[in-house]
């Protein structure tokens with residue numbers, strides 16, 4: 001295996017599938033099965049999941065809700081997704097732990113770095129819910145921070161697009177994909193990979209990011225084996 005320990009970032013929106021809101025159970029099951037393939041290869045897996053399919057803090061301001069309050073609502077939304085994913089993983093026989101950035105003791109454990117690492121060593125899939133627990137951050141930043149804390153080898157950012165393109169491929173037919181790109185080139189070309197806080201954290205800590213299409217079967221397993229899929233971003 002190319003990687004011993006990975007951190008997989010899934011957006012909340014990806015869980016919607018064809019729906020306009022919420023969680024599509026078929027997608028959840030599909031993701032759980034893709035994750036199991038990698039687990040069965042002996043890779044340690046941590047997951048950060050977003051909440052954009054339910055609520056985002058920026059949305060709150062538009063509807064007259066205080067921004068900070070909205071961010072906490074967004075963090076709770078990520079926990080709903082995390083609980084759904086945890087259930088889907090357990091239904092196919094995987095051992096999991098859900099750790100939250102906000103204390104919510106009757107539902108899951110709080111995030112404790114050493115405990116998270118111990119869970120991974122014991123073969124449990126660890127899901128990090130509720131972001132980092134602070135407003136004005138995103139789950140991309142959570143993914144970067146937690147990956148560094150647990151000494152993950154890489155951040156795998158699963159999206160609907162199969163990598164980083166010269167322009168948005170959903171809008172521009174002439175857009176071409178990068179196989180490899182450096183952090184500096186991403187800044188210079190003003191490409192959109194992750195928010196800047198997350199991106200800078202990865203760069204400063206020499207943590208590679210791979211952007212790939214999570215909806216294509218076997219992609220995650222191929223990445224774990226070291227195949228070139230999506231776009232690899234390195235220092």
Ligand code: UDP
Nearest residue numbers: 012050051052057071074075131132138139
């Ligand atoms: N959020 C936050 N702090 C965090 C992580 C998330 O305040 O550490 C809030 C923020 O409002 C964000 C929402 O939770 O909009 C949902 O997360 P995100 O937008 O990153 O989800 P995704 O786009 O990945 O679905």
